[in-house]
Amino acid sequence: xxxxxxxxxxxxxxxxxxxxxxxxxxxxxxxxxxxxxxxxxxxxxxxxxxxxxxxxxxxxxxxxxxxxxxxxxxxxxxxxxxxxxxxxxxxxxxxxxxxxxxxxxxxxxxxxxxxxxxxxxxxxxxxxxxxxxxxxxxxxxxxxxxxxxxxxxxxxxxxxxxxxxxxxxxxxxxxxxxxxxxxxxxxxxxxxxxxxxxxxxxxxxxxxxxxxxxxxxxxxxxxxxxxxxxxxxxxxxxxxxxxxxxxxxxxxxxxxxxxxxxxxxxxxxxxxxxxxxxxxxxxxxxxxxxxxxxxxxxxxxxxxxxxxxxxxxxxxxxxxxxxxxxxxxxxxxxxxxxxxxxxxxxxxxxxxxxxxxxxxxxxxxxxxxxxxxxxxxxxx
Amino acid sequence: xxxxxxxxxxxxxxxxxxxxxxxxxxxxxxxxxxxxxxxxxxxxxxxxxxxxxxxxxxxxxxxxxxxxxxxxxxxxxxxxxxxxxxxxxxxxxxxxxxxxxxxxxxxxxxxxxxxxxxxxxxxxxxxxxxxxxxxxxxxxxxxxxxxxxxxxxxxxxxxxxxxxxxxxxxxxxxxxxxxxxxxxxxxxxxxxxxxxxxxxxxxxxxxxxxxxxxxxxxxxxxxxxxxxxxxxxxxxxxxxxxxxxxxxxxxxxxxxxxxxxxxxxxxxxxxxxxxxxxxxxxxxxxxxxxxxxxxxxxxxxxxxxxxxxxxxxxxxxxxxxxxxxxxxxxxxxxxxxxxxxxxxxxxxxxxxxxxxxxxxxxxxxxxxxxxxxxxxxxxxxxxxxxxxxxxxxxxxxxxxxx
Numbered sequence: 001x002x003x004x005x006x007x008x009x010x011x012x013x014x015x016x017x018x019x020x021x022x023x024x025x026x027x028x029x030x031x032x033x034x035x036x037x038x039x040x041x042x043x044x045x046x047x048x049x050x051x052x053x054x055x056x057x058x059x060x061x062x063x064x065x066x067x068x069x070x071x072x073x074x075x076x077x078x079x080x081x082x083x084x085x086x087x088x089x090x091x092x093x094x095x096x097x098x099x100x101x102x103x104x105x106x107x108x109x110x111x112x113x114x115x116x117x118x119x120x121x122x123x124x125x126x127x128x129x130x131x132x133x134x135x136x137x138x139x140x141x142x143x144x145x146x147x148x149x150x151x152x153x154x155x156x157x158x159x160x161x162x163x164x165x166x167x168x169x170x171x172x173x174x175x176x177x178x179x180x181x182x183x184x185x186x187x188x189x190x191x192x193x194x195x196x197x198x199x200x201x202x203x204x205x206x207x208x209x210x211x212x213x214x215x216x217x218x219x220x221x222x223x224x225x226x227x228x229x230x231x232x233x234x235x236x237x238x239x240x241x242x243x244x245x246x247x248x249x250x251x252x253x254x255x256x257x258x259x260x261x262x263x264x265x266x267x268x269x270x271x272x273x274x275x276x277x278x279x280x281x282x283x284x285x286x287x288x289x290x291x292x293x294x295x296x297x298x299x300x301x302x303x304x305x306x307x308x309x310x311x312x313x314x315x316x317x318x319x320x321x322x323x324x325x326x327x328x329x330x331x332x333x334x335x336x337x338x339x340x341x342x343x344x345x346x347x348x349x350x351x352x353x354x355x356x357x358x359x360x361x362x363x364x365x366x367x368x369x370x371x372x373x374x375x376x377x378x379x380x
Numbered sequence: 381x382x383x384x385x386x387x388x389x390x391x392x393x394x395x396x397x398x399x400x401x402x403x404x405x406x407x408x409x410x411x412x413x414x415x416x417x418x419x420x421x422x423x424x425x426x427x428x429x430x431x432x433x434x435x436x437x438x439x440x441x442x443x444x445x446x447x448x449x450x451x452x453x454x455x456x457x458x459x460x461x462x463x464x465x466x467x468x469x470x471x472x473x474x475x476x477x478x479x480x481x482x483x484x485x486x487x488x489x490x491x492x493x494x495x496x497x498x499x500x501x502x503x504x505x506x507x508x509x510x511x512x513x514x515x516x517x518x519x520x521x522x523x524x525x526x527x528x529x530x531x532x533x534x535x536x537x538x539x540x541x542x543x544x545x546x547x548x549x550x551x552x553x554x555x556x557x558x559x560x561x562x563x564x565x566x567x568x569x570x571x572x573x574x575x576x577x578x579x580x581x582x583x584x585x586x587x588x589x590x591x592x593x594x595x596x597x598x599x600x601x602x603x604x605x606x607x608x609x610x611x612x613x614x615x616x617x618x619x620x621x622x623x624x625x626x627x628x629x630x631x632x633x634x635x636x637x638x639x640x641x642x643x644x645x646x647x648x649x650x651x652x653x654x655x656x657x658x659x660x661x662x663x664x665x666x667x668x669x670x671x672x673x674x675x676x677x678x679x680x681x682x683x684x685x686x687x688x689x690x691x692x693x694x695x696x697x698x699x700x701x702x703x704x705x706x707x708x709x710x711x712x713x714x715x716x717x718x719x720x721x722x723x724x725x726x727x728x729x730x731x732x733x734x735x736x737x738x739x740x741x742x743x744x745x746x747x748x749x750x751x752x753x754x755x756x757x758x759x760x761x762x763x764x765x766x767x768x769x770x771x772x773x774x775x776x777x778x779x780x781x782x
Contacts, residue, residue: 128744131650131719155744156720197743202725202752209743268516278769335759339514339767340539340591343584343760350585354756361715361722367660368650 003298005073013073015050020081026348029082038206039085039162048117053091056239057115058099061108071243072301076250082351084205086120086159088247093240094121097167097184100232101223106186110165121165124187124210125233127176128155132364134234137182139212141170141222148172148222150185150193150215158362160208161198163189168212169233172226184229186221187212203358204351235305241316241363242304245297245323248359251352252290252327255334258349259283262338279337286333289326296322314376317369324366327356383677385456393456400464403429409465413640415750417588418467420503420545426467427474427500436498437474444482444494451683454627462632470542473497473504477550480567480616484608493548493569507537507551507570507594508617514539515770517552518561518614522596524553524568531555531568531606533576533599539764543579543592546572552613559611567613569605576600584760586753587727622692628765629703631676637710638669644717644747655717668709675702694778697771704761704768715755718748725752 005013023046032040047053055070057063064070071092078087095114098121101107113119130136139152150170160166166187174181187194193215198208223229260283263274273279300319306312331353335342342349360366385393408422430436438454440446449457462468469475478497481489496502513520522535533553543549549570556564570577576599581589607616642665645656655661682695715722721744742749762768 126720129649131648133651156723199724199726199743201723202756207723267512268514268519270516276769278772332759335585336762336767339763340509340760343763345583345585345587350756353759354585357752357756358723361720365716365719367664367716371660 005069009070009073012051012055012070013077016052016074017077019046019050020077020083024081024083026082029084029351032084033200033204037162038200038204039159043083043085044120045117047085047087047091048115052087053117054115056092056095056099057111058102061102061111062115063111068239068242068301068304071239072246072297075243075246076253079247079250079355080254082204082251082348082355086122086162088240088243089122089159090114090120090163092243093236094123094163094167096236096239097123097233098223100235101184104223106220107223110186119165120159120163121167122157122159122163123167123169123233123236124154124157124160125167125169125237126155126157128153128209130155132368133177134237135179135182135230136176137169137171137230138176139168139170141172141183141185141217143172144216146219148185148217148219150187150212150217152212154210154212156201156207157210158201158205158207160189160196160210161206165189166194166210167223168210169229170212174227179230181227182230182233183226184223184233185217186223187215187217191215191217201358203354205358234309237363238304238312238316241320242297242300244359244362245293245300245319248323248327248356249290249294249297251355251359252286252293252330255330255349255352255356256283256286256290258352259286259334259337262341266339282333282337286330289329293323293326293330310376314373317373317376320363320369321366321373324360324369327360328366331356383680385452389452389456392453393460396457396460397464399433399435400460400466403433404461404464404466408467412465412467413636414747415640415754423467423470423545424500424503427469431499436500437478437494439475440478440482440494440498444478444490445498451627451686455631455679455683458627458630459632459635462630462636465636468630468633470503472506472541472546472550473502476506476620477504477548477569480550480607480620483619484567484616486604488604489569489607502547503542503545505540505543505546505549505572507540507549509539510536511538515767517617518565520552520554520565522551522553523557524555524566524601526555526603526610527600529603530600531566531603533568533570533596533601535596537594537596538582538591540579540592540594541590543572543594544581544589548572549594550607552617555613556611562614564611565613565617566610567607567616568601569607570596570599570601571605574599574601584757586756587725588753588757622696628696629675629679629699630707631672631679631703634672634675634703634706634710637707637714638665638672641665641668641710641714641717644714647745647747648717648719661713661717664709664713668706668713671702671709672706675699675706678702694775697766697774700765701768701771707761708758711751711755711758715751718744718751721745721748722752722755724749 054063055066059065098107098111127136127138141148141150166189168185168187169182171181172183193213195211196208201207263279264272266273296319299315303312303315334349335353338349341347434447437446438449441448481493510520524531524533551568551570552565553568554564555566576597578595580593582591646654648655650658724743
């Protein structure tokens with residue numbers, strides 16, 4: 001076995017790290033977070049120029065044709081920099097969903113636009129009451145002549161407000177909970193009947209509840225055959241979950257580094273507080289969690305495109321469970337060891353803590369995944 | 381040995397319930413039960429109502445206009461008030477500076493300050509911590525220099541709770557930089573309207589404004605506003621620390637919030653069934669519930685023991701550590717209970733006095749909208765009031781003694 005990154009992956013990582021260090025310091029992050037839109041088109045152009053947005057777009061559509069390991073190489077720095085732009089939602093997840101249908105012209109064109117940084121798309125899949133059950137689809141698509149009419153309510157769609165196009169799952173057949181009968185549609189965000197209730201999330205990113213009210217989509221806007229899209233959507237979500245894990249590990253690394261720095265320089269009782277054994281042991285515990293989390297982020301990246309869906313899910317649930325628990329401990333203890341300062345908005349610590357808290361809530365928390373893992377391990 | 385309260389204590393409990401039924405407004409109750417912030421006026425109104433009933437001072441003896449409640453009565457009041465949705469009392473006036481004024485103040489100070497504290501006519505805040513003096517409070521540097529019949533105060537206090545509402549601040553200041561740290565500290569009462577005082581908000585991670593920096597630039601404080609002797613301030617502060625610590629566990633609040641957690645978990649669904657029935661989630665709720673039950677009994681044992689002897693052991697630290705952990709667990713479970721709908725973070729939902737705009741429903745269930753902010757905010761519980769690490773130092777110093 002081998003846990004080294006290739007030269008190419010290292011170069012990609014270094015280029016992203018350099019760009020974010022120079023362009024996305026804490027002040028830049030703050031001003032973007034406070035802005036109305038919550039993301040910066042000039043950052044998006046910068047990421048496009050680096051090739052970040054093209055990483056997993058197939059070469060035939062203007063991309064670099066890379067995969068989850070390249071995504072892993074760069075996501076940690078996105079987390080560390082508190083990147084607010086829709087890299088995960090658009091460049092990773094929506095791109096993965098579109099790849100399954102890349103030979104269809106609308107999908108291929110969209111992918112090319114996304115690789116060039118000209119278009120943003122996000123997947124609107126989870127229903128407002130689904131609690132991350134991917135088969136729980138109640139949004140419906142009725143066939144009316146040569147087009148469809150979509151009705152439904154997608155909950156907490158990350159970066160929906162930044163997207164030009166929403167990839168919306170809707171049932172053309174079957175009942176909520178059925179694996180069959182789910183179709184995928186390209187829906188312009190500005191289409192009549194699409195209503196966004198947009199809001200900031202607890203970590204300063206942006207999301208929206210998406211309401212679809214009799215939204216007309218031409219048949220050409222359906223990707224793949226009717227009723228058969230769930231496999232591709234779930235595959236895209238699995239790739240996204242691995243990338244989210246990598247983002248979280250980058251945040252945890254930053255928190256451990258910041259906490260070590262803090263306890264070395266903060267003085268109370270005439271000495272650096274890092275001399276107190278209780279705090280030294282706490283930091284050791286944080287490091288253990290970090291390294292376990294890092295290991296699982298590697299596993300997630302290596303397994304997230306596995307053909308064996310059961311094994312893939314099992315590995316990803318194990319990863320999310322471990323990383324959720326690690327993120328919780330590292331985040332909470334980083335705040336604790338910074339004392340009152342850890343509670344302030346002024347320091348970066350609380351921002352990293354909030355990003356980990358949000359990550360725990362996305363795709364299902366560590367308890368959800370522990371149960372999923374158990375079900376997949378014992379056979380239910 | 382018996383768990384039950386005496387008939388007298390039960391009668392007192394009924395009296396408290398009756399008061400709460402009559403005097404607690406539905407507006408305040410709804411805010412508290414739903415986790416919305418209270419505003420300045422809410423707190424003042426409540427203090428006035430308590431005062432009108434003769435309960436403004438609670439533990440205060442009759443000679444100072446109080447009902448002279450013992451700690452069991454205070455415990456019963458806290459529990460009943462919390463369960464009914466009464467506001468958490470702001471402690472700085474009635475429970476912190478007032479006992480110091482009663483024990484160490486002059487008659488003039490007692491007459492000047494105590495009635496207005498009880499009536500809620502003057503709002504007090506605390507000036508203890510500094511940027512360089514957190515856990516190591518004795519290393520504080522805010523300087524007070526004698527100039528005729530005034531002290532001139534220069535320095536900076538931090539983590540000052542609700543100072544933006546306050547009329548007065550009680551401060552520990554350094555009057556003798558040459559003495560051993562604890563021996564050069566004086567306890568001053570300072571008018572927040574004094575020229576030279578600046579209050580600057582410190583924004584916390586939940587976007588809220590509950591703590592401040594307070595800057596002192598050549599602030600003149602009359603020596604009549606010094607408590608007790610110059611350079612004896614640390615003694616008076618320590619008296620405060622040992623005094624009335626037995627309600628810090630917040631048992632009543634924890635019970636109320638645990639019930640709220642269960643109501644939320646009953647309404648949320650996982651795999652089509654209530655989250656309350658999910659084995660893993662139910663086990664975590666059960667864990668908090670048994671821990672809380674144990675802490676409740678520990679708290680009662682402490683109250684009972686207090687009646688016989690007032691020697692301070694590690695009890696206050698035990699109650700503080702375990703109480704804060706339980707509160708933090710409950711707020712975390714509530715946030716996790718609502719899953720993805722803990723993510724939307726509309727800041728106006730957290731602001732003091734805000735009421736839902738009926739024309740603008742939040743995404744997800746209403747009860748979800750404040751849960752992430754509450755979880756984030758409650759991380760402070762293990763830090764403020766003496767970090768849990770310091771509390772463990774206190775326990776081990778007493779028990780291990782090495």
